[in-house]
Amino acid sequence: MTPGGNAPLTATRVTVEVTALKPLNVSGLLLTEAGKARSDADLVFRDAPKGPGVAHRPAARNAPAAITVDTAALPREIGKVVVTANLDHASDTLAGTEPTATVRDSITGAVLVTFTPRRLSRETALVVVELYRRGDAWKVRAVGQGYANGMAGIAGDFGVSVPSRASAAPPKPVGPPAASPPLAKVTLDKGKVSLVKGGSVSLEKNGKPLLSSVRMALGWEPARQGRNIDLDASCIAYDAQRERIETAWFMKLNVFDGAIAHSGDSLTGEGSGDDESVTVHLDGLPSEVCGLVFVVNSFSGQKFTEIRNAYCRLLDAGSGQELVRFDLTHSEPMTGVVMCKLVRQYSGEWVMTALGEYVDAKTARGMVKPAAAML
Structure with missing residues (x-):
């Protein structure tokens, strides 16, 4: 697929694998027709691996990290599932990593579509593909939209208030965890x-x-x-x-x-x-x-x-x-x-x-x- 291209999903249950030259964190966001998450619970990732109709699969020796979507099990108000990727270290860019999404039939393993975004450079996180509802059918679209401000930027766009949960690999335990303040999004709410x-x-x-x-x-x-x-x-x-x-x-x-x-x-x-x-x-x-x-x-x-x-x-x-x-x-x-x-x-x-x-x-x-x- 090329950026912006779409194709019908020929399977009800699909798995979106994302591979790259470096290990990736892969997440799924459940969005309403308005393009927003209903709450933080709509972010599915390594530390919160299950949501309604969506599940996170961690990377293993013979399998990359992936998001599995059962379109028949998604709540009716969910019109889209966005699959994202970022590197373990929040400051690392995706330049030269060539992340590739492979959408498979979860039952048979058959490849439905693949997509590799082009010309990544200063991005630290990426919306790779989206699965979206059209009437009673579901389709997949190649996106490849990069963000220089990491998962915090993606989560802020879609209304997840605590983006740091999925932005980096968990640190090695060195004592009681410190609370991370939510990142403020600057808008025009307060004027100039x-x-x-x-x-x-x-x-x-x-x-x-x-x-x-x-x-x-x-x-x-x-x-x-x-x-x-x-x-x-x-x-x-x-x-x-x-x-x-x-x-x-x-x-x-x-x-x-x-x-x-x-x-x-x-x-x-x-x-x-x-x-x-x-x-x-x-x-x-x-x-x-x-x-x-x-x-x-x-x-x-x-x-x-x-x-x-x-x-x-x-x-x-x-x-x-x-x-x-x-x-x-x-x-x-x-x-x-x-x-x-x-x-x-x-x-x-x-x-x-x-x-x-x-x-x-x-x-x-x-x-x-x-x-x-x-x-």
């Missing part, structure tokens, strides 16, 4: 969020997407002396394999039939407020768009050490309300900076992450590959 480099915020409020159209605005101060500073803001759209699909920049102001629209080129940064902006209608993006990266380049050639007060901010495109702000607090002697990214999570929500990573490139063309590596 100020991000620091590496910080992330989910674009949802009270558990629901807050808005469907956003504007990413960027600003900087003009040069005090010498040549004018001509910075260019751009938005690069990528698919699930980190391949560029389109770029909205001063040479192409509208892409995807206006779903992404650039405000136009500012040559000097003169005037107060934002200098350039990109409006994104999230609901209008093609389904293959999984990530947007916002970059700024010094077309006039000055290094960012010569540029003052660069920032980006995310606004509600309808009301103009500022939602998120990221001010660059340091600079490097380069001509490009990857400001932030918007990534569509497997659950459908969008998450913004402040990056602030510098690259030597004077136009968006030179940012495509380095920005892809940061998704």
Whole structure:
């Protein structure tokens, strides 16, 4: 199977094995039609190996770790079972591990489908495949959605409140176990969020997407002396394999039939407020768009050490309300900076992450590959 591909399940009881070049933790999540777990009990893994219709099988000498699903025994409100994988050490990435899912008929052992995600790099956890209900039938879909924040990110997306339970191998006993605090998910529930480099915020409020159209605005101060500073803001759209699909920049102001629209080129940064902006209608993006990266380049050639007060901010495109702000607090002697990214999570929500990573490139063309590596 290829990413996004699906096939009918020809067996009622199936086993999803996940193999890799390193030992993996394999988990199963029972989800409702809304894409959320009902409670922590819907996470089935090594330390909680049984759920209604779902069971975890530990790795043995001749068999990899697996999740077995009896679709006939699943509660009616469960519309999907997601199979995930992560490495024993939470900080280890899946680069070069080549995890492969093999879906078998649990009774006969016959292979129904196989799937190997492509181009894993900085991911530490992975949604491998999903089994989902269509009417009275069940199908399997190849997913391959990676997470850089491990099982905590996956569990947070699907509403499991204590993600650390399945995120790493159990430590050797050295005394009484210490309680692990749940990881807080930053949302817009409390209003505007100020991000620091590496910080992330989910674009949802009270558990629901807050808005469907956003504007990413960027600003900087003009040069005090010498040549004018001509910075260019751009938005690069990528698919699930980190391949560029389109770029909205001063040479192409509208892409995807206006779903992404650039405000136009500012040559000097003169005037107060934002200098350039990109409006994104999230609901209008093609389904293959999984990530947007916002970059700024010094077309006039000055290094960012010569540029003052660069920032980006995310606004509600309808009301103009500022939602998120990221001010660059340091600079490097380069001509490009990857400001932030918007990534569509497997659950459908969008998450913004402040990056602030510098690259030597004077136009968006030179940012495509380095920005892809940061998704």
